[in-house]
Amino acid sequence: MQPSIPAPTSTESFAGTVPQNVGAESVIGAPPIAPMSDRAIAAILDVIVMSALFPVVGMWAAVKWGGVTSNGFQLDGAPGLLVIVTVGAIAFLYLWLGEGLFGATLGKAAMRLRVRNIAGTSPGLRRSLLRNLFRAIDGIGVYLVGLVFALTSRTRQRLGDRVAGTVVVHVEAGRASRLSAAIACVALVGASVLGAVVLHAGAPISAASVPHVTRAELGTDNTSDFGIIGRSDAFATTQRSIVCVWQVEGVASGVPIRSVWIAEDVGSAAPQNTKIAEKSLAGSSVGEFSLTSSSAEWPAGKYRVDIYIGETLARSLPYTVTKS
Numbered sequence: 001m002q003p004s005i006p007a008p009t010s011t012e013s014f015a016g017t018v019p020q021n022v023g024a025e026s027v028i029g030a031p032p033i034a035p036m037s038d039r040a041i042a043a044i045l046d047v048i049v050m051s052a053l054f055p056v057v058g059m060w061a062a063v064k065w066g067g068v069t070s071n072g073f074q075l076d077g078a079p080g081l082l083v084i085v086t087v088g089a090i091a092f093l094y095l096w097l098g099e100g101l102f103g104a105t106l107g108k109a110a111m112r113l114r115v116r117n118i119a120g121t122s123p124g125l126r127r128s129l130l131r132n133l134f135r136a137i138d139g140i141g142v143y144l145v146g147l148v149f150a151l152t153s154r155t156r157q158r159l160g161d162r163v164a165g166t167v168v169v170h171v172e173a174g175r176a177s178r179l180s181a182a183i184a185c186v187a188l189v190g191a192s193v194l195g196a197v198v199l200h201a202g203a204p205i206s207a208a209s210v211p212h213v214t215r216a217e218l219g220t221d222n223t224s225d226f227g228i229i230g231r232s233d234a235f236a237t238t239q240r241s242i243v244c245v246w247q248v249e250g251v252a253s254g255v256p257i258r259s260v261w262i263a264e265d266v267g268s269a270a271p272q273n274t275k276i277a278e279k280s281l282a283g284s285s286v287g288e289f290s291l292t293s294s295s296a297e298w299p300a301g302k303y304r305v306d307i308y309i310g311e312t313l314a315r316s317l318p319y320t321v322t323k324s
Contacts, residue, residue, distance in 0.1 A: 005030050031114075031169035036147075038111045039168060043143075045107030045185055050091040052189040055196035057090075058083045063199055066206040073200070092132065100128030106188075109181035112173040118165050125163040134160030136139040165216070169178035211255070213307055213315040215247040224287045233317070237297040244305050244317065251309055256282040258308040259289035264318075266301030276303075 013201035055072075061083050075083060098105040099193070103114040103122045117123045123131065138146030138158045146158035155167050217224070220230030221243055228245045235242055248257060258280040262269050277290045298321045307315040 002022045030052055030065050031116075031120075031171050034111075034113045034170045036150060036156060038113060038170065038298035040107070042107035042111040042113055045110055045206070046095070046105050049106055049185050049188055050087070050094060052192040053087045053090055054083070056192040056199070057086050059196040059203075060197040062206070063203045068203045068206050070205055070210075072196075072248075074312055085315070091250070095132045095135075096125070099123060099131065106185050109166075109173070110178055110185065112171055112178060114169055114171050115166050118167070118168055123164065123166045127166055131160040131166050134158075146154035190296060210314070211248065211250040211252075211309045213246060214249050214301040215245070216307055216315045216317055217245050218243070218305070218319055219243050225261075225285050226288055233319040235319065235321050236267075236300070237321055238299055239293045239298065239321075240322055241290050242319070243288055243290045244307070245286075245288045246307055246315075248309060248314075249285065251285065253283050253308045257284070257287065258282040258310075260306045261291045261307065262304050262306065264302040264304055266299040266303075266321075269299035269301070 018099050033095045058075060059068075061079045062075055065075075065079040067073050067075045067079060074090070078130070095105060101116045102109075103116065106179070108114065115123050115128070116299055118261075122240055135146075138149070138160050143158075147159070149159045150189070151157045151161065157167055161167055171315060217228040217231055218233055219228040220232070220235075220239060220241065222228055222245050224256045226245050228243070244259060246257065246259075258278065261276040261280050263272075265272055266274075267315075277291055281287050282288075291305070300321050302318065302320055302324050304318040305314050306313055
């Protein structure tokens with residue numbers, strides 16, 4: 001009697017005697033490899049969720065260190081860097097813990113995707129850490145590097161997957177679980193925006209964020225970097241050109257800076273408060289306006305130049321013209 005040969009048993013894992021570089025779709029009972037299109041959609045959903053952290057974290061920093069504007073917040077220097085680092089750290093924890101503990105982020109859960117190790121189980125925190133650390137390389141060129149690695153792999157493994165020994169698969173998931181993940185995405189985005197709005201509503205606008213003139217000087221000329229030459233508030237009637245150099249902060253790029261030159265009292269030469277000239281410039285935080293006489297001399301008397309930010313008068317510079 002010849003010994004019987006045991007029938008081969010099916011497996012539900014990616015491992016066993018199957019080499020790591022063999023496609024998971026070739027293993028009996030294994031979930032199919034996730035399509036790249038589904039992974040892209042899941043990634044977009046996760047980016048939306050992670051980006052939603054920025055408004056609330058940024059507004060919190062603006063309230064704490066100053067930077068609240070009428071329309072939101074503006075942060076520079078250390079506070080701005082802190083916001084970027086904080087949001088980046090929370091985003092990394094979201095990816096690392098989500099995939100390490102549950103095998104999926106909210107985006108992947110909504111698209112019925114799971115991260116698995118080669119044995120077909122949850123990758124665990126160590127493998128998930130490796131997988132997500134290598135996003136720094138996979139993400140080069142808007143994930144061009146990761147795409148090249150995935151397209152050259154039968155199991156669609158990007159570099160982080162190959163190093164960590166993980167693979168992204170498509171699983172059967174009920175409508176309720178997918179709907180829950182989608183609702184969680186929307187809820188997190190909504191909560192972040194609402195939190196930012198609430199913080200903004202109860203915060204005073206930073207003085208530095210209110211559009212204002214930080215420097216305004218009169219002189220006879222200006223340098224190429226808008227320094228004033230011949231600074232004065234009294235000019236001779238023979239001074240052909242008078243220059244006003246200005247600098248502003250907190251002004252949106254589309255808001256014009258406008259100068260209005262006025263002869264307040266020049267005797268019989270013109271009625272009081274006669275407008276001589278008006279000039280405007282938008283899209284710059286520093287600049288100059290000049291007034292040039294069309295005649296041989298200026299009438300002696302009192303003058304001023306009004307500087308407007310949009311339609312708001314921000315600074316008035318009085319000056320006099322006297323006979324030399």
